[in-house]
Amino acid sequence: MDKILIEGQKPLKGEVRVSGAKNAALPLMATSILGRGPLALENVPDLMDLRTMARLLRHMGGRVEASGGRVELDLSSLTAPEAPYELVKTMRASALVLGPLLARHGRARVSLPGGCAIGARPIDLHLKALEAMGAVIDLDGGYVVARAPEGGLVGAHIHFDSVTVTGTENLMMAATLARGRTIISNAAREPEVTDTAQALLAMGARISGLGTDELTIEGVDELGPATHRVMADRIEAGTLIVAAALTGGRVVIRGCPHEALDAVYDKIREAGVELRVDGDGLEVESDGHIISTNITTQPHPGFPTDMQAQFMALMTIGDKASIITETIFENRFMHVSELSRLGADISLDGRTAVIKGVSRLSGAPMMATDLRASASLILAALAAKGQSEIARVYHLDRGYDKLDEKLNSLGAAIRRVKA
Numbered sequence: 001m002d003k004i005l006i007e008g009q010k011p012l013k014g015e016v017r018v019s020g021a022k023n024a025a026l027p028l029m030a031t032s033i034l035g036r037g038p039l040a041l042e043n044v045p046d047l048m049d050l051r052t053m054a055r056l057l058r059h060m061g062g063r064v065e066a067s068g069g070r071v072e073l074d075l076s077s078l079t080a081p082e083a084p085y086e087l088v089k090t091m092r093a094s095a096l097v098l099g100p101l102l103a104r105h106g107r108a109r110v111s112l113p114g115g116c117a118i119g120a121r122p123i124d125l126h127l128k129a130l131e132a133m134g135a136v137i138d139l140d141g142g143y144v145v146a147r148a149p150e151g152g153l154v155g156a157h158i159h160f161d162s163v164t165v166t167g168t169e170n171l172m173m174a175a176t177l178a179r180g181r182t183i184i185s186n187a188a189r190e191p192e193v194t195d196t197a198q199a200l201l202a203m204g205a206r207i208s209g210l211g212t213d214e215l216t217i218e219g220v221d222e223l224g225p226a227t228h229r230v231m232a233d234r235i236e237a238g239t240l241i242v243a244a245a246l247t248g249g250r251v252v253i254r255g256c257p258h259e260a261l262d263a264v265y266d267k268i269r270e271a272g273v274e275l276r277v278d279g280d281g282l283e284v285e286s287d288g289h290i291i292s293t294n295i296t297t298q299p300h301p302g303f304p305t306d307m308q309a310q311f312m313a314l315m316t317i318g319d320k321a322s323i324i325t326e327t328i329f330e331n332r333f334m335h336v337s338e339l340s341r342l343g344a345d346i347s348l349d350g351r352t353a354v355i356k357g358v359s360r361l362s363g364a365p366m367m368a369t370d371l372r373a374s375a376s377l378i379l380a381a382l383a384a385k386g387q388s389e390i391a392r393v394y395h396l397d398r399g400y401d402k403l404d405e406k407l408n409s410l411g412a413a414i415r416r417v418k419a
Contacts, residue, residue, distance in 0.1 A: 004390045004404060006381040007413035008363055012249030014410045018237045018256060019045040019401035020069070020230035023306075024192040026093040027169040028199050028230060029053045032062065032073035033100035034176060035203050037225030041071045044230055045401035048394070052091045056083055060097075078105060085111040085142060090398075095123045095166055098144060099174030102135055106148040112139075125160055125167045132156040133171075133178055155180030155219055163188050163299040168215070169196050175217035176205040184215040190300040191260040195231040202226035234260040235306045236400060239375050241284050242310045243407060245273040246317065246383040248288030251410055256282045263303045267295055271314060292318030292357055296325040309335050309376035316344040317383060318357030326351045335373035338366040342384050363388040371399040378403070382412060 020043035029050065032039040044050065044066070054064045054071070061079030065072045081101045088094030088111050101108035112123070127137050127144065133156050134149040155178045158171055168188040173196070175182035187193070187209075194210045201207060203226040206218040232255045244251040245268065258265075258277055265275055268284075272291040276283040292315060297305040305328035315322040316339060326332050333353055336346045341364040345356040363386030368374035374396040381388035393416075396403060404414045 001391075002393050002416050002418060004378065004393050005415045005417060006363070006378065006388045006390070008361070008381055008384040008386065008388060009247070010382070010411055010413055011247045012244050012251050012382075012407070012410040012412060015252040015254060016240060016406050016410060017254040018232045018240070021045075021192060021195070021233035021235070022047050022049060022399045023235070024195040024231050025050055026053055027096050027166070027173070027192065027196045028228065029057065029071070029073060030096040030100055031173055031196065031199055031203070032057065032075045033060075033078065033097060034104050034173060035223045035225060036076050038072050038074040039199070039203070039225065040227040041073070042069065042227065042229045043232075044069050044071045045233065047401055048398045049091050049093065052087065053093065056087050056094065056097070059084070059087060081105045081107055082109040083111055093166065095126060096170055096173075098126065098146065099130065099170040102130060102146055102148045103153055103174045103177040106152065108144070108146045110144045112142050112144065123167070125162070125164050126170050129158045129160070129167065129171045130174065132158055133174065133182070151179065153178040155182040155217075157183045158185070160184070160186040162186075165190050165193060168193050172197060172207065172215060172217060173200070175219060176200055176207070176223060178217075178219040180219055182217045182219070184217070185213065187213050187215045188299060189213055191231060191234065191257065199226060199228040202228055231260075232257045234264075235304065235372075236403070237261060237282070238264045238307045239310050239379070239400070239403070240406070241268055241273070241275070241282070242314050242379050243382055244284040245271065245286040245290065246314055246379055248286050249410070250283070250285045253282045253284065255280055258282070263301060264307055267293055267303060267311065271318070290314060290318045290357070292320045292322040292355070294323045297328050299328070305329060305332065306372050308332060309372045310379055312336075312346070312353065312355060313339065313376040313379040315355040316342070316346070316358065316361060316380060318355065321354060321356045324353045324355065334369040335376045338369070338373070338377055339380055341366055342380050342388065344380070360385055362386055365389040366391070368392045368395045371395045375400065375403070378407075378414070382407070
């Protein structure tokens with residue numbers, strides 16, 4: 001198992017490009033189950049979770065070919081509508097195949113999902129919505145066993161009690177082949193949901209309301225082949241912005257999805273970091289002086305929970321105290337104890353963290369607990385004096401495409417070693 005060694009306090013300078021978004025690519029790969037003919041995805045990052053999804057789709061009988069950021073998928077002859085535990089135990093997004101399998105093949109057997117231990121993230125909202133469309137669902141030995149009614153799923157008016165990104169994507173995909181009209185209210189508005197919808201439209205789906213909290217899907221008889229470019233990863237872009245800010249650097253980040261990052265840009269500027277937009281590029285300049293800033297995570301278009309840990313790393317060297325409130329997941333402060341090993345002053349009260357900025361962080365050994373936490377530890381180590389060591393970095397590889405190599409290209413000193 002790899003670990004990462006980081007020599008801190010090296011200002012980052014230069015230019016770097018953002019990869020495609022994992023959180024868009026995963027549901028996009030699942031849409032291939034719905035189509036008759038190949039779906040070609042471009043700008044696909046090279047990530048562990050996407051390799052796991054590819055293995056799952058191959059297990060189902062599909063063809064998946066990947067080369068140089070392009071992935072071609074053809075699930076026309078799918079033979080095994082199941083997602084076994086052995087394949088999906090490390091990946092929360094395995095639930096995304098449930099809706100497409102029911103819509104296209106009328107049955108599914110999907111293991112309850114795994115992934116990062118940051119909260120319950122139950123899929124009961126998915127299941128209730130599919131039942132409203134006529135599906136019969138049982139839980140058996142850790143599996144969801146589902147069957148569509150004779151004649152297929154039926155359109156319904158679905159209201160989510162709370163905003164769910166994967167739930168919205170799952171039901172949107174299922175509704176594309178359902179009989180009649182489906183309305184999803186209190187739908188997630190995340191850019192990745194819209195990206196998935198745009199691919200479905202290219203395949204022949206009929207979806208309206210993109211970018212709003214109410215989606216309307218008119219079922220069609222079949223979906224065909226298409227080509228779609230995966231959106232840029234807004235969370236990777238945000239992580240790179242924080243890296244430049246923490247080190248007092250000057251970095252140009254290419255391929256930024258600006259509209260998807262409004263809330264992040266606002267808070268980064270509030271923290272005293274200069275951001276200059278130029279086309280799809282963003283110039284980030286910092287003198288290393290960080291103004292303490294409060295944030296509260298919210299569903300899009302609010303501040304994203306997937307940037308909370310990285311922003312906390314930035315606040316560890318703020319000029320006074322800041323407050324971070326996490327409203328999405330109940331267990332997403334596991335990085336706090338590890339950041340404290342660097343000398344950060346953080347206290348917790350339920351879903352609220354108070355960070356008192358310190359004048360200097362010092363290198364220390366740490367252990368990553370989840371995907372975004374691993375990024376926050378790397379960021380803090382970049383600002384710390386001396387060497388830091390981060391274990392269990394396999395979490396990083398689940399969601400960041402060669403982040404350590406990108407940071408090194410900007411002047412960081414990061415080295416991977418076998419633990």
